[in-house]
Amino acid sequence: MTKQEFHNGCDDMLIDRCEPEAPKQKQGGSVPNEFNSHYLKVYYGRLFPYADIFRWISYGNDGKHPACDSSYVSRREFSFTLDNDIYLRFLSFNSAAELENKIKEKCPFKIDIGPVYSVDPTKRHAYAQSGDNVFTPVERELIFDIDISDYDDARYCCSGADVCLNCWPLMTIAIKVIDFALRDDFGFKHILWVYSGRRGVHCWVCDGKARRLTNEQRAAIADYFRVYKGNENNSKKVSLTGHALHPFLATAYTKVLKDFFEKKLLISQSLLSTEERYEKILEMIPDAAITSELRGRWQENRRSSSVKEDINVVRWEQLKQLLQSGKHKAQGLRRCVEEIVFCFAYPRLDMEVSKHMNHLLKAPFCVHPKTGRVCVPIDPNQCEQFDPTTVPTLSQLLDELNERGLRDDVDGEWKGTSFGNAVSLFRSSFLQPLLKASKVKESTHVHLT
Amino acid sequence: MEIVRSQSHRKISPNNVTNTLPLYRSAPPLEVRLEDFELYALDRLRVLKGISDGLSRGKRPEEMEKLVGKLWKENMRHQQASEIVNKDIISHFVLRLVYCRTEELRKWFLSMETSLFRYRFRLENAEAQRALMAEFDLSSRAVSNVEFESIKEKLGQVARSMGQSLPTADAIFYKVPFEEVPELVAGRKVFINQGFAYVAMTQAVSLVATLFRSLLSKALVLTNRKWTSTIREQEKDRLTPIVEALCSSYLGPDFSQMQIVEGLASLSQNYFMDDQGGKHFEPRGHGEISVKDIDQVAKSSFPLCMRNLLEKLREDHHLKHGGRMQLGLFLKGVGLNLDDALAFWRYEFSQKVGLERFEKEYAYSIRHNYGQEGKRTDYTAYSCQKIISSTPGVGDHHGCPYRHFSEENLRAALTRMGMNGRAMEDVMNKVRNRHYQLACTLTFEAIHGVPNDAGINHPTQYFSDSQKILQPELRDIIVALFGGGLGWCILSQTSNVWEGV
Numbered sequence: 001m002t003k004q005e006f007h008n009g010c011d012d013m014l015i016d017r018c019e020p021e022a023p024k025q026k027q028g029g030s031v032p033n034e035f036n037s038h039y040l041k042v043y044y045g046r047l048f049p050y051a052d053i054f055r056w057i058s059y060g061n062d063g064k065h066p067a068c069d070s071s072y073v074s075r076r077e078f079s080f081t082l083d084n085d086i087y088l089r090f091l092s093f094n095s096a097a098e099l100e101n102k103i104k105e106k107c108p109f110k111i112d113i114g115p116v117y118s119v120d121p122t123k124r125h126a127y128a129q130s131g132d133n134v135f136t137p138v139e140r141e142l143i144f145d146i147d148i149s150d151y152d153d154a155r156y157c158c159s160g161a162d163v164c165l166n167c168w169p170l171m172t173i174a175i176k177v178i179d180f181a182l183r184d185d186f187g188f189k190h191i192l193w194v195y196s197g198r199r200g201v202h203c204w205v206c207d208g209k210a211r212r213l214t215n216e217q218r219a220a221i222a223d224y225f226r227v228y229k230g231n232e233n234n235s236k237k238v239s240l241t242g243h244a245l246h247p248f249l250a251t252a253y254t255k256v257l258k259d260f261f262e263k264k265l266l267i268s269q270s271l272l273s274t275e276e277r278y279e280k281i282l283e284m285i286p287d288a289a290i291t292s293e294l295r296g297r298w299q300e301n302r303r304s305s306s307v308k309e310d311i312n313v314v315r316w317e318q319l320k321q322l323l324q325s326g327k328h329k330a331q332g333l334r335r336c337v338e339e340i341v342f343c344f345a346y347p348r349l350d351m352e353v354s355k356h357m358n359h360l361l362k363a364p365f366c367v368h369p370k371t372g373r374v375c376v377p378i379d380p381n382q383c384e385q386f387d388p389t390t391v392p393t394l395s396q397l398l399d400e401l402n403e404r405g406l407r408d409d410v411d412g413e414w415k416g417t418s419f420g421n422a423v424s425l426f427r428s429s430f431l432q433p434l435l436k437a438s439k440v441k442e443s444t445h446v447h448l449t
Numbered sequence: 450m451e452i453v454r455s456q457s458h459r460k461i462s463p464n465n466v467t468n469t470l471p472l473y474r475s476a477p478p479l480e481v482r483l484e485d486f487e488l489y490a491l492d493r494l495r496v497l498k499g500i501s502d503g504l505s506r507g508k509r510p511e512e513m514e515k516l517v518g519k520l521w522k523e524n525m526r527h528q529q530a531s532e533i534v535n536k537d538i539i540s541h542f543v544l545r546l547v548y549c550r551t552e553e554l555r556k557w558f559l560s561m562e563t564s565l566f567r568y569r570f571r572l573e574n575a576e577a578q579r580a581l582m583a584e585f586d587l588s589s590r591a592v593s594n595v596e597f598e599s600i601k602e603k604l605g606q607v608a609r610s611m612g613q614s615l616p617t618a619d620a621i622f623y624k625v626p627f628e629e630v631p632e633l634v635a636g637r638k639v640f641i642n643q644g645f646a647y648v649a650m651t652q653a654v655s656l657v658a659t660l661f662r663s664l665l666s667k668a669l670v671l672t673n674r675k676w677t678s679t680i681r682e683q684e685k686d687r688l689t690p691i692v693e694a695l696c697s698s699y700l701g702p703d704f705s706q707m708q709i710v711e712g713l714a715s716l717s718q719n720y721f722m723d724d725q726g727g728k729h730f731e732p733r734g735h736g737e738i739s740v741k742d743i744d745q746v747a748k749s750s751f752p753l754c755m756r757n758l759l760e761k762l763r764e765d766h767h768l769k770h771g772g773r774m775q776l777g778l779f780l781k782g783v784g785l786n787l788d789d790a791l792a793f794w795r796y797e798f799s800q801k802v803g804l805e806r807f808e809k810e811y812a813y814s815i816r817h818n819y820g821q822e823g824k825r826t827d828y829t830a831y832s833c834q835k836i837i838s839s840t841p842g843v844g845d846h847h848g849c850p851y852r853h854f855s856e857e858n859l860r861a862a863l864t865r866m867g868m869n870g871r872a873m874e875d876v877m878n879k880v881r882n883r884h885y886q887l888a889c890t891l892t893f894e895a896i897h898g899v900p901n902d903a904g905i906n907h908p909t910q911y912f913s914d915s916q917k918i919l920q921p922e923l924r925d926i927i928v929a930l931f932g933g934g935l936g937w938c939i940l941s942q943t944s945n946v947w948e949g950v
Contacts, residue, residue: 217628228843
């Protein structure tokens with residue numbers, strides 16, 4: 001279907017369109033709610049923000065100043081995954097126009113961004129002959145990938161790639177904890193959070209300092225964040241030893257984890273409501289006397305507790321009271337409450353993604369082929385408000401486009417649409433501060449040289 | 450550094466010896482006898498190799514400190530006390546030449562020399578340590594009293610999180626970019642604020658070691674440039690042959706490259722590989738085991754980590770990436786050819802994800818492992834060291850069972866292997882002391898009823914050692930070739946070659 005046909009097709013369907021004021025309530029709208037390459041073509045043709053993406057990854061090297069590294073952008077790897085799972089790696093582009101043309105030509109289902117290499121990745125074979133491995137990654141954003149499917153033992157509402165509003169707070173917690181530590185502890189400023197389109201979030205740390213970290217330093221940061229150590233053969237998932245929590249963990253606990261656990265997860269996940277569930281938590285208490293006392297109380301009062309208070313909250317208070325009361329100040333037990341909270345709430349990172357410079361990560365503003373949702377940026381300061389179930393889908397965006405008619409003025413096309421909001425968030429909270437900072441750096445460069 | 454053939458050599462004046470632990474900033478103006486050139490280097494290599502072994506056995510810092518002290522004393526001594534420092538410096542610079550030549554060699558040397566430096570630093574007295582810290586100009590990074598007061602509470606929290614006592618008012622902390630102390634960051638052993646890590650005096654060894662490492666890393670790249678541009682050609686009749694023989698000669702059987710029988714051939718070619726590595730070679734004929742044999746040989750000859758992965762794969766018809774790599778490359782290492790590997794994985798995965806998805810999503814990476822896709826690198830099986838240091842997460846079954854299983858699960862797994870009683874307790878003991886490879890070695894010995902003196906360093910080696918015992922006709926050949934320090938045998942050959950020069 002060509003672009004023209006698409007619009008004709010939609011004109012027929014305009015009849016039963018919902019009110020434009022309430023796009024979020026729309027169930028599919030007039031464009032059938034499905035993902036396909038025709039829709040994607042329109043998206044890439046009319047909406048995808050090439051210039052913004054390109055300006056971002058240029059980091060100020062697209063200007064005319066003497067300090068610009070003109071080869072910088074062209075050494076960046078892009079890779080496309082096409083419709084039939086054909087995978088094109090080591091693509092590179094000299095300009096936003098080149099990027100745009102290639103994307104429009106190939107209509108990739110997924111666009112990944114890789115590292116900046118020592119040489120243009122399309123020409124890597126030419127350098128391969130010269131021996132000692134000159135084709136090597138030299139710069140890469142520090143990235144994090146958090147998937148909700150890694151939390152399956154901490155949520156009961158969904159499993160695998162499914163998410164709902166009951167388990168999404170786990171992602172909110174992850175954003176908050178990682179974001180504040182990246183800023184306060186590591187001193188990074190240019191951090192982009194993106195919804196991955198289905199089951200999680202991606203984080204791009206773009207400060208120059210972050211981009212130049214070695215693999216070892218990246219691994220160190222990932223390990224700094226790593227608390228959850230469970231694998232399939234070890235049920236002790238979180239182990240907090242020592243007389244105090246490290247300041248980072250202590251802050252994470254008091255600022256984020258405790259509240260989210262007690263006010264949200266405990267209730268939304270019904271963590272203590274049934275025997276099977278509370279047994280999982282009792283298993284984490286290494287004191288038989290306490291566990292049997294709690295078990296006794298909980299088996300008894302299954303029906304008798306007052307209806308007013310949530311049973312999970314009641315039981316959690318009992319557990320805390322018993323573990324933190326004077327007579328059980330034993331070292332191992334004092335950490336127990338915290339361990340349980342960390343186990344159910346603390347972020348779980350995909351370590352491998354962060355550790356190596358050459359890991360690819362999906363570009364922002366891609367459309368997830370399974371959900372049709374756009375990988376929109378998330379404002380870390382407002383991440384509680386982010387709702388994955390209302391992220392614009394491809395079909396919804398096309399609806400919005402139809403409503404606005406066939407206006408061709410490119411910038412105006414975005415304004416007021418849900419996509420426009422996503423792009424302006426990308427610009428105002430991330431791109432503009434970033435470019436401003438790289439400009440300042442350039443001018444100091446010029447002075448020095 | 451001047452290299453002379455004559456017996457005479459200058460002694461350096463004591464004034465030049467400022468420190469017993471040198472930073473090797475520049476090559477010394479020394480004359481070195483050609484014999485010493487090689488002998489010193491070999492002695493140092495023994496130290497580095499010993500460190501490498503110690504690390505791969507998961508030795509703890511205190512044990513490493515002891516080991517390094519012992520290795521140094523045994524190998525780096527000299528009849529003349531004044532010569533000890535020279536030997537240290539000379540041997541370091543010779544090995545720099547030897548190990549500057551490829552990325553893999555540099556990586557190994559850098560990591561071993563840094564470990565050596567770290568533990569030697571720990572063995573130094575406080576005064577010498579301070580002198581070294583002064584060389585790195587650490588004092589200029591000391592935290593001022595005002596700043597110390599403002600973060601005292603946080604520093605105390607970090608100390609208590611490690612079970613240490615609170616820092617006193619006169620405690621010295623250094624404020625450094627967090628990038629300079631990655632291991633302290635990784636272990637959450639420092640307070641980090643706005644990009645700076647606050648390193649306690651007692652942790653300065655990490656900082657000094659990182660600074661040493663970065664000095665050496667830069668120097669190695671420069672040495673490499675000099676080597677390729679001038680030295681190799683200039684010295685082609687004299688030093689070049691020694692240098693080229695040195696790195697490959699010592700390392701002994703390299704199990705990452707070993708094919709059960711073809712290993713013999715590869716030994717004579719002396720590949721040096723590390724885990725990350727992968728060299729471009731023609732794929733050799735694999736095919737020592739076939740799909741139908743896997744379960745049977747797994748039962749008799751796979752180490753626990755691989756048995757576990759295989760079991761899980763048979764159960765779930767799926768393994769996550771880490772597991773596919775660990776098991777897949779091992780199977781390749783013990784001789785499963787590409788076609789059989791594809792058949793093996795296809796049979797399992799297609800039951801879970803369907804044939805189509807298998808061909809689309811998984812077959813590529815199997816061919817990739819066999820060097821048939823992408824950059825066509827012939828990847829090698831993971832060593833114990835790599836497996837032990839992996840970090841299996843949710844849904845993962847890879848890693849080293851001795852390290853990553855809970856005690857309960859490990860006991861259950863060992864019982865399924867037929868372990869019990871005394872032998873089981875011995876294994877658990879090693880595990881508690883974090884000697885994971887020794888635990889694996891004990892398991893091997895208990896199951897086969899035969900001592901394994903070399904110890905298990907590589908899953909492929911576990912397999913081949915097991916097969917040697919189970920297939921007596923092969924055993925004789927292999928014992929003759931592999932047994933008892935083959936590395937030394939090659940070593941003495943090189944020495945002979947050298948004497949002829």
